[in-house]
Amino acid sequence: MAASLPSSSLSPSDVLDFDFSRGIIRSKSGMRFFLNSSEAWIIMKEKMFESFSSGAASILFGIGSFYGEKAVEAAKNTNTDVANPVLVIRAAKKFGLQSGWGNITPRFERDELIVMVTDCCFCHNMKKRDEAVCYEFSGIISGALGKIMLALPPSNSPSKSSTISVKERKCKVLGDSVCEFSSVLPRMLVNEMRFNA
Numbered sequence: 001m002a003a004s005l006p007s008s009s010l011s012p013s014d015v016l017d018f019d020f021s022r023g024i025i026r027s028k029s030g031m032r033f034f035l036n037s038s039e040a041w042i043i044m045k046e047k048m049f050e051s052f053s054s055g056a057a058s059i060l061f062g063i064g065s066f067y068g069e070k071a072v073e074a075a076k077n078t079n080t081d082v083a084n085p086v087l088v089i090r091a092a093k094k095f096g097l098q099s100g101w102g103n104i105t106p107r108f109e110r111d112e113l114i115v116m117v118t119d120c121c122f123c124h125n126m127k128k129r130d131e132a133v134c135y136e137f138s139g140i141i142s143g144a145l146g147k148i149m150l151a152l153p154p155s156n157s158p159s160k161s162s163t164i165s166v167k168e169r170k171c172k173v174l175g176d177s178v179c180e181f182s183s184v185l186p187r188m189l190v191n192e193m194r195f196n197a
Protein backbone atom coordinates (compact mmCIF):
# COMPACT_ATOMS: atom_id res chain seq x y z
CA MET A 1 0.00 0.00 0.00
CA ALA A 2 1.70 3.19 -1.15
CA ALA A 3 1.82 6.34 0.94
CA SER A 4 2.66 9.63 -0.69
CA LEU A 5 5.68 11.48 0.63
CA PRO A 6 5.26 14.94 2.09
CA SER A 7 6.91 17.82 0.32
CA SER A 8 10.67 17.93 0.81
CA SER A 9 10.54 21.73 0.55
CA LEU A 10 9.11 22.09 4.08
CA SER A 11 11.06 24.24 6.53
CA PRO A 12 11.02 23.76 10.36
CA SER A 13 8.73 26.77 10.81
CA ASP A 14 6.08 25.04 8.68
CA VAL A 15 5.93 22.30 11.34
CA LEU A 16 6.96 24.01 14.61
CA ASP A 17 6.54 27.42 16.21
CA PHE A 18 9.70 28.65 17.95
CA ASP A 19 9.38 31.23 20.73
CA PHE A 20 13.04 31.98 21.44
CA SER A 21 12.16 34.70 23.99
CA ARG A 22 10.48 32.10 26.26
CA GLY A 23 12.36 28.95 25.27
CA ILE A 24 9.20 27.28 24.02
CA ILE A 25 8.71 25.18 20.89
CA ARG A 26 5.25 23.98 19.92
CA SER A 27 3.88 21.88 17.10
CA LYS A 28 1.06 23.28 15.00
CA SER A 29 -1.34 21.13 17.07
CA GLY A 30 -0.08 22.82 20.28
CA MET A 31 2.10 20.03 21.70
CA ARG A 32 5.27 21.28 23.40
CA PHE A 33 8.57 20.00 22.02
CA PHE A 34 12.20 20.28 23.04
CA LEU A 35 15.30 19.48 21.05
CA ASN A 36 17.52 16.64 22.18
CA SER A 37 20.25 14.73 20.39
CA SER A 38 19.76 11.08 19.47
CA GLU A 39 23.15 10.50 21.11
CA ALA A 40 21.86 11.84 24.46
CA TRP A 41 18.76 9.66 24.19
CA ILE A 42 20.89 6.58 23.40
CA ILE A 43 23.16 7.26 26.41
CA MET A 44 20.08 7.51 28.65
CA LYS A 45 18.73 4.32 27.13
CA GLU A 46 21.99 2.41 27.66
CA LYS A 47 22.05 3.60 31.30
CA MET A 48 18.48 2.33 31.67
CA PHE A 49 19.48 -1.11 30.34
CA GLU A 50 22.40 -1.16 32.79
CA SER A 51 20.28 -0.16 35.79
CA PHE A 52 16.96 -1.85 35.11
CA SER A 53 17.89 -4.71 32.78
CA SER A 54 14.66 -6.04 31.22
CA GLY A 55 12.63 -3.42 33.14
CA ALA A 56 14.04 -0.79 30.76
CA ALA A 57 12.09 -2.36 27.89
CA SER A 58 8.81 -1.85 29.66
CA ILE A 59 9.62 1.78 30.58
CA LEU A 60 10.62 2.57 26.99
CA PHE A 61 7.54 0.77 25.63
CA GLY A 62 5.36 2.85 27.97
CA ILE A 63 6.93 6.13 26.80
CA GLY A 64 6.37 5.11 23.18
CA SER A 65 2.82 4.02 23.82
CA PHE A 66 1.99 7.46 25.24
CA TYR A 67 3.47 9.11 22.13
CA GLY A 68 1.52 6.78 19.84
CA GLU A 69 -1.75 7.66 21.57
CA LYS A 70 -0.96 11.39 21.34
CA ALA A 71 -0.08 11.07 17.65
CA VAL A 72 -3.49 9.53 16.88
CA GLU A 73 -5.20 12.25 18.94
CA ALA A 74 -3.28 14.90 16.96
CA ALA A 75 -4.31 13.18 13.71
CA LYS A 76 -7.97 13.20 14.82
CA ASN A 77 -7.66 16.91 15.64
CA THR A 78 -6.64 17.53 12.05
CA ASN A 79 -9.71 15.55 10.93
CA THR A 80 -7.78 12.51 9.74
CA ASP A 81 -10.14 9.51 9.56
CA VAL A 82 -8.16 7.20 11.86
CA ALA A 83 -10.24 4.18 10.79
CA ASN A 84 -8.77 4.55 7.34
CA PRO A 85 -5.33 2.84 7.24
CA VAL A 86 -4.30 4.65 4.06
CA LEU A 87 -4.72 8.00 5.76
CA VAL A 88 -3.10 6.76 8.99
CA ILE A 89 -0.10 5.47 7.03
CA ARG A 90 0.25 8.80 5.25
CA ALA A 91 0.03 10.69 8.57
CA ALA A 92 2.52 8.32 10.30
CA LYS A 93 5.04 8.70 7.49
CA LYS A 94 4.77 12.48 7.56
CA PHE A 95 5.02 12.55 11.38
CA GLY A 96 8.17 10.38 11.33
CA LEU A 97 9.86 12.45 8.65
CA GLN A 98 9.00 15.74 10.37
CA SER A 99 9.98 14.56 13.87
CA GLY A 100 13.41 13.19 12.94
CA TRP A 101 12.40 9.65 13.90
CA GLY A 102 13.29 8.21 10.50
CA ASN A 103 11.39 7.11 7.42
CA ILE A 104 8.40 4.99 8.47
CA THR A 105 6.97 2.65 5.82
CA PRO A 106 3.98 0.66 7.05
CA ARG A 107 2.20 -2.04 5.03
CA PHE A 108 -0.49 -4.63 5.61
CA GLU A 109 -0.04 -8.34 4.98
CA ARG A 110 -3.38 -10.10 5.55
CA ASP A 111 -4.19 -9.38 9.22
CA GLU A 112 -0.65 -8.26 10.05
CA LEU A 113 0.71 -4.73 10.14
CA ILE A 114 4.40 -4.50 9.20
CA VAL A 115 6.23 -1.24 9.91
CA MET A 116 9.69 -0.74 8.42
CA VAL A 117 11.77 2.17 9.72
CA THR A 118 14.83 3.37 7.83
CA ASP A 119 17.31 5.54 9.79
CA CYS A 120 15.50 4.87 13.10
CA CYS A 121 16.58 7.49 15.68
CA PHE A 122 16.03 5.16 18.65
CA CYS A 123 19.03 2.90 17.94
CA HIS A 124 21.19 5.42 16.08
CA ASN A 125 24.89 4.43 16.38
CA MET A 126 24.08 2.02 19.22
CA LYS A 127 26.50 -0.81 19.91
CA LYS A 128 25.58 -4.27 18.55
CA ARG A 129 23.40 -6.30 20.91
CA ASP A 130 21.78 -9.71 20.80
CA GLU A 131 18.25 -8.32 21.12
CA ALA A 132 16.29 -5.61 19.31
CA VAL A 133 16.14 -2.38 21.34
CA CYS A 134 13.62 0.00 19.77
CA TYR A 135 10.96 -0.59 22.41
CA GLU A 136 9.87 3.05 22.02
CA PHE A 137 8.79 2.37 18.44
CA SER A 138 7.00 -0.86 19.43
CA GLY A 139 5.16 1.20 22.05
CA ILE A 140 4.32 3.95 19.57
CA ILE A 141 2.73 1.41 17.20
CA SER A 142 0.89 -0.36 20.02
CA GLY A 143 -0.39 2.90 21.57
CA ALA A 144 -1.52 4.24 18.21
CA LEU A 145 -3.35 1.00 17.31
CA GLY A 146 -5.02 0.91 20.72
CA LYS A 147 -6.25 4.47 20.28
CA ILE A 148 -7.50 3.68 16.78
CA MET A 149 -9.45 0.71 18.18
CA LEU A 150 -11.08 2.94 20.78
CA ALA A 151 -12.22 5.24 17.99
CA LEU A 152 -14.06 2.39 16.29
CA PRO A 153 -17.59 1.24 17.20
CA PRO A 154 -18.64 -0.40 19.47
CA SER A 155 -16.52 1.63 21.89
CA ASN A 156 -17.57 -0.37 24.97
CA SER A 157 -16.17 -3.71 23.77
CA PRO A 158 -14.02 -5.14 26.62
CA SER A 159 -11.56 -6.69 24.13
CA LYS A 160 -10.43 -3.17 23.19
CA SER A 161 -8.77 -2.51 26.53
CA SER A 162 -5.97 -5.06 26.04
CA THR A 163 -2.53 -3.89 24.90
CA ILE A 164 -1.81 -4.72 21.26
CA SER A 165 1.37 -6.71 21.05
CA VAL A 166 4.13 -5.54 18.70
CA LYS A 167 7.33 -7.44 17.95
CA GLU A 168 10.49 -5.82 16.61
CA ARG A 169 11.73 -8.51 14.25
CA LYS A 170 14.62 -6.57 12.67
CA CYS A 171 16.83 -3.94 14.32
CA LYS A 172 20.05 -2.20 13.35
CA VAL A 173 21.68 -3.35 16.60
CA LEU A 174 21.18 -6.94 15.36
CA GLY A 175 23.05 -6.06 12.15
CA ASP A 176 19.91 -5.52 10.03
CA SER A 177 19.86 -2.57 7.63
CA VAL A 178 16.49 -1.33 8.96
CA CYS A 179 14.28 -1.74 12.01
CA GLU A 180 11.04 -3.63 11.36
CA PHE A 181 8.04 -4.26 13.55
CA SER A 182 5.09 -6.61 13.17
CA SER A 183 1.75 -6.78 14.88
CA VAL A 184 -1.06 -9.26 14.33
CA LEU A 185 -4.11 -7.02 14.32
CA PRO A 186 -7.23 -8.03 16.23
CA ARG A 187 -9.94 -9.31 13.84
CA MET A 188 -12.36 -6.54 14.79
CA LEU A 189 -9.79 -3.87 13.92
CA VAL A 190 -9.20 -5.39 10.47
CA ASN A 191 -12.96 -5.78 9.88
CA GLU A 192 -13.77 -2.21 10.78
CA MET A 193 -10.94 -0.51 8.90
CA ARG A 194 -11.95 1.23 5.71
CA PHE A 195 -9.35 0.56 3.07
CA ASN A 196 -10.71 2.95 0.45
CA ALA A 197 -8.85 6.25 0.65
Ligand SMILES: [Zn+2]
Binds near residue numbers: 122132133172173178
Ligand atom coordinates in the same frame (compact mmCIF):
# COMPACT_ATOMS: atom_id res chain seq x y z
ZN1 LIG B 1 15.64 -0.96 16.13
